[in-house]
Amino acid sequence: MGSKSNKTPYWQAAPMAAVFTLFFAVPLAVIVIVSFWQYNQYSITPAFIFSNYTDIFSGCIRQLPDLCTTFATYLQTLIFCAEVWALTLVIGFALAYFLVFEVRTPTMQVVLALICTIPFWTSNVIRMISWIPLLGRNGLINQGLLALGVTDHPVEWLLYSHFSVLLAFVHLNTVFMIIPILNSMARIDRSLIEAARDGGASGWQTLWNVLIPLSKPGIAIGSIFVITVVMGDYITIGIMGGQQIASVGKVIQVQTNFLQFPLAAANAVVLLATVLVLILGLTRLVDIRKEL
Amino acid sequence: MSYRLNGNSVDRRTFLKGSAAAGGALLGAQVLGAPAVLAADGMTLRYLGTAVNQSADIAKKCKEDTGITIEYIPVTTDEVAKRIITQPNSFDMVDSEYFSLPNLIPSGNLVGMDAKKIKYADKLATVLTKGMVDGKMVGMQGTAPAKVFYLEGEHSAKFAKEQTEWITLIPTTYNADTLGMRPDLIGHEVKHWKALLDPEFKGRTALINVPSIGIMDAAMAIESAGLMTYGDKGNQTKAEIDFTIDTLIKAKKAGQFRAFWTDFNESVNLMASGEVVLQSMWSPAVTAVRSKGIKCAYPGLAEGYRGWASGFGIPKTTRGKKIDAAYEFVNWFLSGWAGAFLNRQGYYSAVPETAEEFMKPYEWDFWMEGKPAAQDIHAPDGTLIEKAGAMRDGGSYAARMGHVACWNSVMEQNEYMVRKWNQFIAA
Numbered sequence: 001m002g003s004k005s006n007k008t009p010y011w012q013a014a015p016m017a018a019v020f021t022l023f024f025a026v027p028l029a030v031i032v033i034v035s036f037w038q039y040n041q042y043s044i045t046p047a048f049i050f051s052n053y054t055d056i057f058s059g060c061i062r063q064l065p066d067l068c069t070t071f072a073t074y075l076q077t078l079i080f081c082a083e084v085w086a087l088t089l090v091i092g093f094a095l096a097y098f099l100v101f102e103v104r105t106p107t108m109q110v111v112l113a114l115i116c117t118i119p120f121w122t123s124n125v126i127r128m129i130s131w132i133p134l135l136g137r138n139g140l141i142n143q144g145l146l147a148l149g150v151t152d153h154p155v156e157w158l159l160y161s162h163f164s165v166l167l168a169f170v171h172l173n174t175v176f177m178i179i180p181i182l183n184s185m186a187r188i189d190r191s192l193i194e195a196a197r198d199g200g201a202s203g204w205q206t207l208w209n210v211l212i213p214l215s216k217p218g219i220a221i222g223s224i225f226v227i228t229v230v231m232g233d234y235i236t237i238g239i240m241g242g243q244q245i246a247s248v249g250k251v252i253q254v255q256t257n258f259l260q261f262p263l264a265a266a267n268a269v270v271l272l273a274t275v276l277v278l279i280l281g282l283t284r285l286v287d288i289r290k291e292l
Numbered sequence: 293m294s295y296r297l298n299g300n301s302v303d304r305r306t307f308l309k310g311s312a313a314a315g316g317a318l319l320g321a322q323v324l325g326a327p328a329v330l331a332a333d334g335m336t337l338r339y340l341g342t343a344v345n346q347s348a349d350i351a352k353k354c355k356e357d358t359g360i361t362i363e364y365i366p367v368t369t370d371e372v373a374k375r376i377i378t379q380p381n382s383f384d385m386v387d388s389e390y391f392s393l394p395n396l397i398p399s400g401n402l403v404g405m406d407a408k409k410i411k412y413a414d415k416l417a418t419v420l421t422k423g424m425v426d427g428k429m430v431g432m433q434g435t436a437p438a439k440v441f442y443l444e445g446e447h448s449a450k451f452a453k454e455q456t457e458w459i460t461l462i463p464t465t466y467n468a469d470t471l472g473m474r475p476d477l478i479g480h481e482v483k484h485w486k487a488l489l490d491p492e493f494k495g496r497t498a499l500i501n502v503p504s505i506g507i508m509d510a511a512m513a514i515e516s517a518g519l520m521t522y523g524d525k526g527n528q529t530k531a532e533i534d535f536t537i538d539t540l541i542k543a544k545k546a547g548q549f550r551a552f553w554t555d556f557n558e559s560v561n562l563m564a565s566g567e568v569v570l571q572s573m574w575s576p577a578v579t580a581v582r583s584k585g586i587k588c589a590y591p592g593l594a595e596g597y598r599g600w601a602s603g604f605g606i607p608k609t610t611r612g613k614k615i616d617a618a619y620e621f622v623n624w625f626l627s628g629w630a631g632a633f634l635n636r637q638g639y640y641s642a643v644p645e646t647a648e649e650f651m652k653p654y655e656w657d658f659w660m661e662g663k664p665a666a667q668d669i670h671a672p673d674g675t676l677i678e679k680a681g682a683m684r685d686g687g688s689y690a691a692r693m694g695h696v697a698c699w700n701s702v703m704e705q706n707e708y709m710v711r712k713w714n715q716f717i718a719a
Contacts, residue, residue, distance in 0.1 A: 041394070042377055043377075055711070072718045133565075136567055137566060138565060138567075156495060243501045245717075258370070258706065258710050
């Protein structure tokens with residue numbers, strides 16, 4: 001091959017690299033820089049101070065074992081993350097399995113996979129708000145329970161609670177799990193499953209030793225989607241939690257509204273670092289590049 | 293500053309020549325146009341503000357009367373302040389709340405409005421210019437508009453203590469806020485702010501999650517419950533903020549609040565659905581709940597009201613004819629039609645006497661005098677608000693605005709307050 005073809009991949013990657021630099025790398029660099037600046041109520045001034053970071057964690061060590069605002073907020077967000085991840089994984093994996101191995105015709109597979117995306121035909125916020133008439137104090141479920149005599153007063157924890165946030169998250173994010181797992185599973189050579197069965201493996205053993213390892217890239221990609229969405233979310237937690245539940249995103253939003261941009265930037269950097277650690281941990285478990 | 297060239301050095305004549313050269317049809321239109329209105333006719337003003345005042349009907353009527361096209365940029369209260377600081381060139385005029393001014397004026401991005409160009413400058417409501425209703429002082433805690441009404445000079449970053457020629461914002465609307473409630477679900481009269489923290493309403497109250505307003509409602513409730521007396525609820529010390537937030541956290545942990553809201557529509561939904569029976573609320577939200585046929589009260593409470601006001605300002609980046617058009621629009625806005633429109637929504641207009649000319653006497657009596665409605669009361673869009681015989685909650689203008697106890701504010705300890713508020717939300 002000549003020298004010309006050696007450069008070709010760079011040209012091919014250039015447009016994407018340019019978009020990435022302009023709309024991701026540069027803004028991110030700006031955020032990191034601003035996170036060391038000073039600010040007052042109406043302006044930000046270049047500086048190199050760490051007080052924005054120390055403000056975020058002020059009292060966090062001294063207060064232990066009581067959690068400071070930042071730790072409590074992150075813990076809350078991480079708990080949501082773990083729960084949503086586990087639930088979407090189980091549901092997403094089961095649905096993908098059904099689509100790949102139980103549905104016979106490819107046409108039907110495509111049709112059913114598309115049906116999974118129907119919730120995405122309306123906006124995120126509408127999808128969340130539509131839960132409210134269902135789960136509310138005077139909502140359908142409570143009316144049903146009262147009519148059946150199951151309870152004598154409305155169930156309060158259905159809405160503006162940990163439960164309702166979780167429900168909305170799972171509803172919104174399961175499809176991000178289904179599609180990559182479906183993609184991985186569809187490539188599994190059926191003869192491997194037959195071989196497992198011929199070798200005397202039980203259904204669970206086939207699942208554990210054949211299907212799951214071969215679906216790992218899909219699981220990893222789906223997990224990255226779900227984890228990053230949940231970590232950065234504040235709208236779902238806000239609407240479904242009645243704004244009573246803290247999220248890192250909400251803290252950042254409040255700070256930008258009060259023009260405390262450097263503090264918000266420092267918070268964003270901390271959040272980014274947390275998400276990166278989670279993703280790195282995940283890629284340690286699965287080498288996505290190798291598996292693709 | 294190169295962009296100065298865009299406004300001042302190119303006069304309208306040169307511009308007309310240019311456009312005439314561009315197209316003969318346009319030339320024809322210009323010749324036919326009446327010279328008297330040329331100054332503003334055909335101008336478009338980008339009007340930044342919250343959706344509250346941005347009615348399509350006002351823009352339509354303004355176009356008919358003045359030829360000025362109003363292009364609304366509707367954003368939230370916080371976003372208005374953020375835009376003034378960060379992108380003053382993205383709009384030609386702004387409708388901002390007075391309480392944001394201590395943050396906005398030092399930035400130098402807003403210029404003083406020239407009182408000499410405002411036709412009704414001497415007739416602006418005294419509650420805003422002097423803090424007085426019928427010659428009596430109202431509560432001045434917080435960022436009262438009278439404290440931030442005048443600037444020392446057109447480009448000054450300092451508020452003047454005396455009346456000057458330069459006005460920070462020309463008032464558009466203002467009101468006295470109190471707690472909204474569902475009398476049908478409560479069953480008895482509520483007379484004090486402390487109801488917000490009363491265990492009787494456990495799990496059925498809501499608070500606004502805009503820290504600078506939410507903490508004021510909380511302080512009104514805490515003071516009413518006798519837990520603490522503030523030096524200035526709108527400018528709390530660190531110790532006062534600590535106590536306020538601690539009290540709120542205790543209430544939250546005890547399950548006092550059903551939800552918090554930030555968006556006007558959220559407060560309507562919370563109330564209309566019965567999730568909440570008593571909450572921080574704004575007057576148009578109360579009207580919105582009532583227009584669904586649901587009872588919603590907005591009574592005056594013993595401790596008084598939390599007042600707010602907003603007004604028109606011009607960013608330093610607005611130039612030339614746009615400034616003239618902005619003043620023309622402001623003068624039109626104060627001349628009565630728009631004021632009557634706002635009064636019928638339950639707000640108060642900046643120049644009451646011009647608004648009165650555009651209202652029927654029975655409307656004026658109901659909205660401003662607190663008298664029983666002689667006929668059915670309709671909103672500007674025709675929705676029935678009250679049947680004949682009803683009275684406005686809280687009564688007359690003097691009874692409502694005259695009992696303002698504190699105003700929406702930005703505290704000196706703002707940064708600390710925001711941090712503590714986040715702690716409350718996370719608790």
